[in-house]
Amino acid sequence: MTQTKDPQVSRRNFMKAAIFTIGGVIGGAIGIPAIPYIIGPALKQGDEGWVRLGAVSKVEVNVPTLFKTTIETQTGWISTDEEFSVYVLTENGQDFTSISNVCTHLGCRVRWIPEREGFFCPCHNGVFAKDGSVVSGPPPRPLNRFESKIEDGILFVKRGS
């Protein structure tokens, strides 16, 4: 056994430092990966991407037309099929506006009633005009719109925007 030459670092203090260093490294090796592991799902962005609605020829001029489709959403390890509905409006047959059917008040589904020329929300009597602007009732802002595109006569909307 060799004696410590430097009297300032005793055997005991060296061991102490070594134990704390190794302990710190091991603690970090587990503690640091635990952080992304726990907060990972919280940082995940919502599903974005283009959702295929259907043939654009289905849309009549000046009448909001409902497109229904199902989209698969993945939450954790469970994937669910969700119904996704969008009203599409065109005034000239060239430019299409995709309007969400979710009421901006509390999230009920609004319905286009042709005879009364408006979107009606069944929950609190919110009424929206053809272009989604608020006519009456509690909704604080117009119906949301989706970014849309047309490829080969098929209409797509961008989800999560």
Add this chain to the structure above:
Amino acid sequence: MLAKLGDWLDERFQWRQVWEAIFLRKIPHVNWFYTLGSATLFVATLQGITGILLTFYYVPDPTHAYDSVVYITTQLPMGWFIRGLHHWGASAMIVLVVAHMLRVFFYGAYKYPREMTWITGVFLLLVVVGFGFTGYLLPWDQKAYWATTVGTKIAGVAPFVGDWILRIARGGPELSAVTLARFFGTHVWVLPASLAALIGVHLYLIIRIGISAVPEKDE
């Protein structure tokens, strides 16, 4: 300032004596085989931490168990690492407790006055094996399912009480959702509580009675 605060706290907690009793106690001149117990304790702690982290996502239900394990391993950041530690740590536990037991056995360290240390150690071994057996089912994959089918069937061949043991272990005649749930409950509640209690007694005895020296050749 910090030293003053430490003194102030120690006057109230009286922890320094405890610290000294645990870490500054006199031990005989020993060799590296004497670290196997501490190594086991370290891995057991690691299993506890990684196990708690796994319960953040794992679901003990036949419809979701496997999917949640796949989610942990492939989707979560560092999930593969946490699960990997728990997976390999489980094997390390078995290896370490057996090696530790062999060291104690061949050095005759179980003799008077340390019989109770040995006996609590025997129960600790059983708890660790129980952890291995119940944990093996939880991923709910083919290997897990059939290993538990076989394992519970082995218990079933015990004379007279075998069928009862099999039914109690499975929660019915067949392996089912009930089996998975009770294995999970045992794995995360019953066994950890038993382990903690037994380790408490085991460590108390090691500190109170002390450890035995390496036996002489003619002993």
